[in-house]
Amino acid sequence: PNYPTPPSDLTFPPAFHWGVATSAYQIEGGAKDGGRGPSIWDTYSHTPGKVLNGDTGDVACDHYHRMESDLDLIKSLGVDSYRFSIAWPRVQPLGYGAWNEEGLAFYDRLVDGLLARGIAPHITLYHWDLPQGLQDQGGWESRQTAVHFAEYARVMGQRLGARAASICTHNEPWCTAVLGNELGRFAPGFKDTKIMLRVAHHLLLSHGLALQAMRAAGVKAPLGIVLNMSPSTPASDSAADIAMAKRDYAQFVRWYMDPIFLQQYPSGPDLPVCDVVQAGDLATIAQPMDFLGVNYYTRLWCSSATPPVAPPNAMGVSDMGWENYPQGLTDLLVQIHGDYTLPPIYITENGFANADSVVDGRVSDAPRIDYMRTHLQALKAAMDKGVDVRGFFYWSLMDNYEWDSGYAKRFGLFHVDYSSQVRTAKDSAHWYTALIGQHRKA
Ligand code: PNW
Numbered sequence: 001p002n003y004p005t006p007p008s009d010l011t012f013p014p015a016f017h018w019g020v021a022t023s024a025y026q027i028e029g030g031a032k033d034g035g036r037g038p039s040i041w042d043t044y045s046h047t048p049g050k051v052l053n054g055d056t057g058d059v060a061c062d063h064y065h066r067m068e069s070d071l072d073l074i075k076s077l078g079v080d081s082y083r084f085s086i087a088w089p090r091v092q093p094l095g096y097g098a099w100n101e102e103g104l105a106f107y108d109r110l111v112d113g114l115l116a117r118g119i120a121p122h123i124t125l126y127h128w129d130l131p132q133g134l135q136d137q138g139g140w141e142s143r144q145t146a147v148h149f150a151e152y153a154r155v156m157g158q159r160l161g162a163r164a165a166s167i168c169t170h171n172e173p174w175c176t177a178v179l180g181n182e183l184g185r186f187a188p189g190f191k192d193t194k195i196m197l198r199v200a201h202h203l204l205l206s207h208g209l210a211l212q213a214m215r216a217a218g219v220k221a222p223l224g225i226v227l228n229m230s231p232s233t234p235a236s237d238s239a240a241d242i243a244m245a246k247r248d249y250a251q252f253v254r255w256y257m258d259p260i261f262l263q264q265y266p267s268g269p270d271l272p273v274c275d276v277v278q279a280g281d282l283a284t285i286a287q288p289m290d291f292l293g294v295n296y297y298t299r300l301w302c303s304s305a306t307p308p309v310a311p312p313n314a315m316g317v318s319d320m321g322w323e324n325y326p327q328g329l330t331d332l333l334v335q336i337h338g339d340y341t342l343p344p345i346y347i348t349e350n351g352f353a354n355a356d357s358v359v360d361g362r363v364s365d366a367p368r369i370d371y372m373r374t375h376l377q378a379l380k381a382a383m384d385k386g387v388d389v390r391g392f393f394y395w396s397l398m399d400n401y402e403w404d405s406g407y408a409k410r411f412g413l414f415h416v417d418y419s420s421q422v423r424t425a426k427d428s429a430h431w432y433t434a435l436i437g438q439h440r441k442a
Contacts (some may be wrong), residue, residue: 001362003430004369006438010376017080017120018436019390020074021349022123022170023127025057026400028087032062034440035100037093039129040139046180055406061398062421063243067110070165073423074397075117077434078426081165082119083173084110085127085346085395088152096148097130100366104159111163121391122348124226125153125210128186128403134186140176140199143276146206153210157219164221168293168348169210172228173203173256176244187402190350197274201281213273229253233332235303235311239302245302247271252300253336259285261340291390291439293348294336296375299328319353321411324371326378333382334388344390350375351395353389353402353409356426363415363426376435394432 015046025041034362037188045056062071074082086417088095090103114121127150134145149169157167160243180186183194190196211223230247234241250266258266265274301323303309316324329350336342356363372394383389405417413429 003427003434006373006435008028008438010373010380010435010438012380012392012439014439015390016437016439017081017346018432019083019120019122019393020077020079021083021389021393021395022063022087022397022398022400024087024090025060025126025127025129026402027394028090029057029059029061029062031056032057033064034090034091034106034410035102036087037089037095037100038132039087039089040132040135040187041129043132043135044189047189050189051404052406052408055401057401058104059418060401061336061416064106065200066421067106068113070397070423071110071113071117071119074114074119074258076106076425077413077429078187078431078433078440080118080296081116081122081391082397083122083124085124085129085171086156088126089129089131089133091156092152093131094133095145097153099155100416104382107160111160113397115163117355119164121160122166122168122346123156123164123221124171125149125156126169128180130187139188140202141195143202144334145208149206150209150213154213154217156213157221158217158414161214161219161221166222166224166291166346167214167219168224168226169207172295173200173207173224174227174228174252176203179301186245193272195326198276200255201274201276204256204285205281207260208281208287211287211289212268222290224291224343225291226294226295227253228258228297228349229332229336230296230298230300231335232300232302232329234313235301235305235309238304240304241302243270245300247299248302257336257340260289261286261342289343289352290306291344291346292342293346294333295349295395296329296332296347297350298322299325301329301384314419318367319355319407324352324374326371326374329375329378329382330385332386333379333387337382337385337387341379342388344388346390347392347411349378349393349395351411353411355413356399356410356412358417358424360416361424363424365426365428368426368428369431372420372432
């Protein structure tokens with residue numbers, strides 16, 4: 001077949017890394033297998049009314065039982081890097097106390113299987129699946145959870161660190177804090193700003209404690225964190241819209257970046273204050289980092305009008321309803337490069353949800369290819385302006401459990417048929433492979 005091909009001038013440095021990303025709860029399934037304990041997402045997804053169509057991650061892509069063949073899929077793309085997360089309750093069922101050797105062995109096999117295929121393992125320690133045993137003791141609202149997390153990080157760092165290309169503590173703490181504890185869209189489902197602020201602080205504290213614990217234990221892998229980020233655009237030049245854009249950016253980006261890189265929280269008359277910050281916490285949070293992971297999907301569009309003014313690109317939205325705005329990736333990277341002294345950056349997620357279906361063995365997903373091409377061009381523009389970016393991970397390897405949207409939103413380079421578990425390469429997978437191949441020849 002004639003697959004769409006990338007433009008020949010879309011080129012990156014020879015050492016640039018190409019990857020795909022996934023997370024444990026979204027692909028593994030095997031929720032009760034191999035001694036895995038329950039996570040807050042098991043509890044949440046099994047609570048009626050929380051997730052679209054009542055979908056759960058019980059089976060998901062059944063990756064827990066199909067790991068070897070999924071590694072072959074990754075290999076077939078031609079990528080050199082794979083980002084995945086460890087399900088904490090699989091390796092430590094309660095989040096404290098006993099370790100589960102069968103769970104640890106699963107991730108040993110995953111890492112070894114990647115290395116055997118010449119693919120670098122990039123490990124995320126926390127992609128939202130907190131052991132329910134810790135939620136029962138207060139979850140991230142409790143300072144003690146940060147202490148347990150540091151111990152979990154130390155054990156995983158010692159077990160896998162020598163074979164890992166990188167270890168990141170958290171994926172998108174904003175999502176955990178805000179979507180999980182203020183907006184009630186994600187597990188554990190609270191709607192309370194005071195809890196959200198405590199959770200955000202304990203996530204950041206746990207990041208700092210985990211870096212300290214892994215370094216003290218001699219873990220040599222590069223260590224960092226993954227944050228979701230967007231630049232913000234006021235809908236007009238009215239004072240209200242400009243103030244809104246500034247405040248939204250402070251809560252979305254600076255709330256995490258400032259503590260880590262400037263050792264302080266943003267403050268101002270329109271910003272909240274967290275009530276659990278103790279002396280010394282900010283110094284703990286601001287540990288030096290070896291890399292920063294940036295997840296970018298869209299920009300923040302800030303309209304204070306009622307009803308809000310829609311963004312100009314409202315036509316180019318994905319299935320998530322997210323505006324297709326590649327310029328935002330350039331703008332964001334240039335902005336943070338100017339505001340902070342940063343370690344090397346990886347784009348740890350960027351991707352597009354589309355209503356894909358298999359027709360005669362083929363998945364024609366032109367909107368995704370368009371999204372990938374324009375965002376990679378935008379990334380290249382930021383690098384040309386001096387931003388140090390070392391790699392790009394497409395979200396996601398395959399269609400998977402999209403949290404409160406269940407299986408309805410498809411981000412994958414591989415289409416997944418959830419009744420047969422058959423994976424089919426989409427046109428975008430062929431396009432990505434061609435793009436990577438273009439670099440291997442050069
Ligand atoms: C990220 N929002 O999630 C996650 O890291 C992935 O697990 C997820 O599948 C991917 O992006 C696609 O959604 C987000 O509503 C979920 O702003 C929601 C939001 C942002 C990121």
